[in-house]
Amino acid sequence: MLISALKHMAITILLGYLLMLMGFWWGVAPGAAVASLLVPMGQRRFTLITGFVGGLLLWLVWSWLLYQDGGQLITERIAGLFGIGSALMLLIGPFIGGILGAVSALAGNLRIK
């Protein structure tokens, strides 16, 4: 189970990353869907969790690396526009990535006979 989860996430992350580099910010969606096609996760809740973590991890790690590479000032300023703190500002995106991953993983379970 764990191995499947890791494989699922890896596909989500890899495909998602490539698509995002190509200009599709929603890249984890097709990524997680394809991951489900290739690595079925069985029960719905496992699909959702795995998809969520895959999407979340990609956005989170990527954002974190960018933040460390001179991203503090811009995060602070943008967070100020939204009236929130930097930490929250950095987390909203990954949360969205997670949601995208979760529902897309579910969509990828579509089996049409």
Place this chain on the structure above:
Amino acid sequence: MRQNISAIVGLLAVVAIVILLDRPLGSIPALGPLLSPSEGFLQNRESAKDLSDQSLPPILEDSTSIVVFDSLLIPHIFASNDEDAFRLQGFIEAKYRIWQMDFITRVAAGRVSEVVGPRAIDFDIKQRRKGMARAAEVSVAKWEESYPESYSNVQAYVDGVNAYIDQLQPKDYPIEYKIMGYAPERWSALKSALFFKHMADVLCSREADFELTNARKILGPKIFDQLYPDKILTPEPVIPIEKVYDFGQMDQQTGVEAFEQPMIGLYDERPFEHYPSGIGSNNWAVSPSKVKSGHALMANDPHLPLRLPSIWYLVHIKTPEYNVFGVSFPGIMGVILGFNENISWGVTNVGHDVLDWLEVLWDPKNSTYTWDSTEQKVDWRIEEIKVKGEDPVIDSVAWTAYGPIWNITSAEGATSAIMRWAAHDVPERDEMSVFPGLNRATSLKEAAAAVQGLHSPAQNFVMASRNGDIGMRVQGKLPLRPKGSGRMISPAGSRYTWQEFIPQDQVPEIYNPRQAYVASANQASTDSTYPYYYINGDFRDARALTINQTLRNGKDLSKKDMMALQLNNYDIEAHSFIKTIIDLVPESTERSLLETWDGMYNAQCKTCILVEILKEEIQELVYDELQDGDLEFKLPSLWRLMELIESDKKHKIFDLRTTPEQEGFESLLHIAWEKSVSEWQSLGDIEWYQYRKSSIPHIVEAFSSFGAHNITAGGTGKAPNALRKSEGPSWRLVVELGEKMDAMGVYPGGQSGHAGSKYYDNMLEAWQNGTYYPLNLSQEPSEIKGAVFTMKSETIDAD
């Protein structure tokens, strides 16, 4: 089966979420792209790569050019020819400031609705009618036709800007584009011309025709003339009294007074709003005889609306022909204010009234208007205003030979008036050669020749040379006005507005005066011996008096003295006012505070606040008559009020309308005093800077976290350190013109226009503290210490 249902639900959910997050929701920008690491705000960070060596744009003639970015991120451009220098300047200014360049020119062109939506439609309609866009088109056509060399320099700058824009990917758009949801547009000569017209708008579109017409109607001619005398003569004009004007003057006709024309009633609104007060500047130069080191000194601090990204951009350009350093306006090529190896120069706004409102009879259906009793045809200009998310709005503007027609309203009816503005005129000189000409000038003679291309906005150019020469020239296309014309709304006709201009060899100027210094601070250009009539702008002489007194009395002056004068917080007008009224003020602790007050508006001053409140309360009572109607009135000069208080305390103006008694000034003062003291006490123990509440907002004020708030510096509008709420010294330069040019400068912001950069506002602290950075006119890239990175051709690197 169940699996399929949940899968379909998942599919729908994905599509819904992506669609939802992919577009703006009301005023919230599209969150998906904005928050994604691949193209969102984190891509607007200042990465290590951004501060590492980079390659030159591929559009240069000579790829051996080099640009070194120093520790303030000032680019030092070493190019082998003019056009490459301008290409590089364009590329670099785009790199750091493209959004600001784009947005400011959109504002001038009346194209804000395109990106902001329908709430900007009224604004755009007014901007189009004001005519900056049309004037810019006229300018560019003239440049192309008559000034090919300048035009190709402009094109080089444009090519540089576009070389940057063309390689921009959406993830690299400046953050403002991402928040507002649009993309950068290519630059053009038209946009450079638009920027120029924007500065004309900021600097020379000011008049008070509506306000003064109303005041005259309310007060009657006698009292009006007492409160608003036509000429505000200052003992310290820009061109000093010692100057003799010995040219045969041209005839000036006498205008007929405006009130002959039937007025519809009190005007209740202006066609467009004024820029805030506080736009002006200081400049001065000192001859070697007054300077300890025996060198000339020069100083300049222009006062403009303070915003982030900063309006100015520091740049150093060296070619085989010249070596120049100073501030530029992103959008226009060349250094606008600064110094080269031989001279330095600076500007203050001339502020002559060059905008007249002329009530006109016209027939829209037949497209005719009446001028000098003859019928003439209007020229219709169709303005198509694109609106984000909606259909475009079409507005038709009727242009006469003298300017566009506006509708004017009052409580009693509507009329039409021509807006006649000198900035609409076709350029008769090569205005784009002015700053490049100054950049390469080696003497005051060459500098004075170069500036003659500037017609609008007129500027007082101060100039100084390493050989000790100093000079001041009131440069512009100055209207030769009929005497008495232009202060109020007038009938449309030649008698009421200018027909010709003061010849360029008769504009006020002086070189190496006996007084051994020159100084301007937007005061009257000349004394009464100058033969031509003009209306000076909004500025009284407070700053000019302080600066003149300091320089007149000064000897053995140094650079430090120049900086101290720029930072001088003394308001001679407020101080004089307090001295005028102090004996009438009731004995009290507050009165003692005023008696011992030194007139300085330092940051920690508390008494200043009482002074400001008192000034306001007194004037509100004195001028209660003028509070009729919806249009805000223009205050008479405080100097005039002081004169009246001293000469006639029982003047009719000191009578409150609402009471049967005749108050006189003393009674008014007592009422104002009570009110002011109690208001001051209710504020608590605050200091001047807390009352003044200055800030430097982002150009889009709503982006408040991108602005700088709680400015703690001292200063006030009538002191040399003229900091107001959000207007003030946008740049400070002091130069000692010795063997080597010794220059110091600072501005309240930073070189990068990117809010994610540490260079966005890193000079603000120094500016607040009154410190300056050295500006070294280096000859070689290697001379630049502490460089952050270099921009050069890759082939040079490959060793």
